[in-house]
Amino acid sequence: MNLERFLNKAVSSWMSAEGPDSDIILSSRIRLARNFRNYKFPTLFSNDEAREIITQLKGLLNSGLFDSYGAMEFLEVEDLKSLQKRVLVEKHLISPRLAENASHGAFILSENEDISIMVNEEDHIRIQCLYPGLQINEALKRANEIDDLLEEKVDYAFDEDFGYLTSCPTNVGTGLRASVMVHLPGLILTRQMNRIIPAINQLGLVVRGIYGEGSEALGNIFQISNQITLGKSEEDIVGDLTSVVQQIIAQERSAREALVKTSNIQLEDRVFRSYGILANSRVIETKEAAECLSDVRLGIDTGYIKHLSRNILNELMILTQPGFLQQYAGGPLRPAERDIKRATFIRERLKLEEKDS
Numbered sequence: 344m345n346l347e348r349f350l351n352k353a354v355s356s357w358m359s360a361e362g363p364d365s366d367i368i369l370s371s372r373i374r375l376a377r378n379f380r381n382y383k384f385p386t387l388f389s390n391d392e393a394r395e396i397i398t399q400l401k402g403l404l405n406s407g408l409f410d411s412y413g414a415m416e417f418l419e420v421e422d423l424k425s426l427q428k429r430v431l432v433e434k435h436l437i438s439p440r441l442a443e444n445a446s447h448g449a450f451i452l453s454e455n456e457d458i459s460i461m462v463n464e465e466d467h468i469r470i471q472c473l474y475p476g477l478q479i480n481e482a483l484k485r486a487n488e489i490d491d492l493l494e495e496k497v498d499y500a501f502d503e504d505f506g507y508l509t510s511c512p513t514n515v516g517t518g519l520r521a522s523v524m525v526h527l528p529g530l531i532l533t534r535q536m537n538r539i540i541p542a543i544n545q546l547g548l549v550v551r552g553i554y555g556e557g558s559e560a561l562g563n564i565f566q567i568s569n570q571i572t573l574g575k576s577e578e579d580i581v582g583d584l585t586s587v588v589q590q591i592i593a594q595e596r597s598a599r600e601a602l603v604k605t606s607n608i609q610l611e612d613r614v615f616r617s618y619g620i621l622a623n624s625r626v627i628e629t630k631e632a633a634e635c636l637s638d639v640r641l642g643i644d645t646g647y648i649k650h651l652s653r654n655i656l657n658e659l660m661i662l663t664q665p666g667f668l669q670q671y672a673g674g675p676l677r678p679a680e681r682d683i684k685r686a687t688f689i690r691e692r693l694k695l696e697e698k699d700s
Contacts (some may be wrong), residue, residue, distance in 0.1 A: 345475030355434065355473075356455035358657050362476020366644045367592050369524040369657060370473055372435075373482040373581075375490055376509045376518035377468040378500040384510040385444075385463050393447030393463050398525065399497070404451055408492055413454050420448035426675070429666030435473070458489065465510045466518075469495065477588060479521055479581050485569050487577075506573065513570065517577050521584050522568030525591065526656070528641045529598030531563050532610075540589070546587055547571045562660060567591070603645055614642030621692050626679075627686040628675055632663050651696050662688055 362368070379399075382392050401417050407516060409415050420428065420441060424694035431620040436456055441448045441464040449462040461469040470493075472486040500508040507518040514520070530536045540550045551566045567588060569580045602610050620627070627635075639657035642648040661667060663685045669676050672684055 346491075348580070349422050349606070355436075355457065357457040357473060357475055360475045362474060362478050365437040365594055367477040367526055367595050368477040368588070369526055370475055371477055371479045371527055371647065372474075372520075372522045373470075373472045374520040374522075375468075375486050376466040376507065376514045376520075377470070377493070378508060378510070379467050379501045379552070380498040381428060382467065382500075385447075385465060386466065386510050390447060393663060396467050397447065397449050397462055400449065400451065400460070400468070403493070403496055405602065408496065408684040409458075409489070410454075412458055412489075415454070416452050418450055418517040420450075422662050423444050426666060426669055428534070428669050433661055433666045437461060438464055438469075458485070462488070468497075470563070477523065477585070477592070479523065479585055479588075483519075483521065483577060483581055502693075514572050516573035517575070517580065519572055519577050519580055520568055521581050523588050524568050524585070525565050525567060526563060526637065527565060527591070527595050528563040528637050529595045529602060530591075532602060533598045535598060539582065539594070543567065543591075545668060547582070548584060548587055559697065561630065562637040562656070564633075564637070564660070583679070599641070611642075611647050614638050614645075614647045618642065618648065622684070622688070624686040626682045626683050626690065629665070629685070632685055632689065633660065635680070636660060636663075651693075655692070655696060659689060659692060660691070 358370070362371075379396060382388060382396065385393070390637075397419065402418050404415060420437075431437045431636070432439050432442050434456070436452060436459050437450050438461065441450065441461050443572070444463060447463050451459070451460040451462070454576055457473045459473075461470040461471065464478070470486050470489050470490070472482040474482045476487075502508055505516075506516040509515050509518055527536065530539060542548055546686075547570050548567055549570050551568070552561065552564075572580070573673070575583075596612065617635035621635050636656050636659055639648060639651070640653060643651055643653045643655075662671075665676075665681055668684045670680050671688070672680075676684060
């Protein structure tokens with residue numbers, strides 16, 4: 344296993360699997376923030392301290408601590424090229440913050456990319472576990488298993504009153520961020536999303552774009568996660584998020600049913616117009632591609648399109664990002680060149696899907 348394997352495959356192995364409610368929930372993620380006791384947090388630590396932490400984590404991997412999770416790779420950010428880092432961010436394998444941390448950042452990746460342990464990001468350790476569909480509890484169980492293994496070897500920064508101590512006060516307590524990636528074209532097309540987002544925020548959750556804080560909700564894909572970690576147990580955090588997400592799933596399905604019932608021909612026309620654009624365009628920008636891919640995925644889920652796999656949205660949403668386009672092209676591309684390459688990739692991928700159907 345090497346870096347090129349992670350870079351050359353658009354869809355992680357775990358993404359190819361179906362999970363509960365996969366028609367709406369693309370993925371579930373758990374992230375645990377942890378820090379070493381007696382070391383300054385990454386915002387203040389020295390290069391020597393950073394190197395000591397990297398050495399310890401690499402040593403734990405080499406000792407076989409994570410062998411039960413299959414082959415895992417240890418990579419340092421300073422060894423990566425700018426384009427390689429961008430691709431790993433687009434695949435959600437590392438955070439944008441870690442990608443910028445060239446001097447003392449590192450990460451451990453599992454072979455099927457469902458486990459990522461980031462080192463010296465905002466905190467010394469950030470354990471990330473990803474599952475397809477609505478499987479937050481399963482992701483939490485896996486993250487806690489890895490956390491328990493590490494806690495046997497690492498002295499964590501922990502306070503009896505406050506819980507796990509972190510660089511950002513909003514993570515103090517459990518250090519847990521639970522999130523789901525949701526595809527909500529029905530709620531967007533029926534103009535309900537602007538009403539739903541404030542209601543979600545009032546429940547202590549936050550709605551963000553596809554790449555988290557500060558990112559845009561491309562292709563009607565949103566990330567919903569908890570905001571509060573202090574004063575609540577992991578089970579309560581995950582339970583509250585799951586309850587809200589289940590309500591959103593019900594509302595999205597209801598919106599889709601209403602669209603099919605009241606605007607059937609218009610919805611079918613929208614789906615196939617978008618498919619036509621993707622199948623025939625010679626130039627297409629990121630935003631337009633994402634919107635058309637969302638329509639096509641909706642067409643697959645509602646039965647208008649029967650010859651395409653719903654996983655094609657997951658694949659093409661990543662494959663058509665700027666980093667991936669340039670990775671496949673073998674070097675930097677100007678924006679106009681990326682738009683041409685994006686259109687070519689989409690056409691070729693759709694033709695391949697049609698051939699196999």
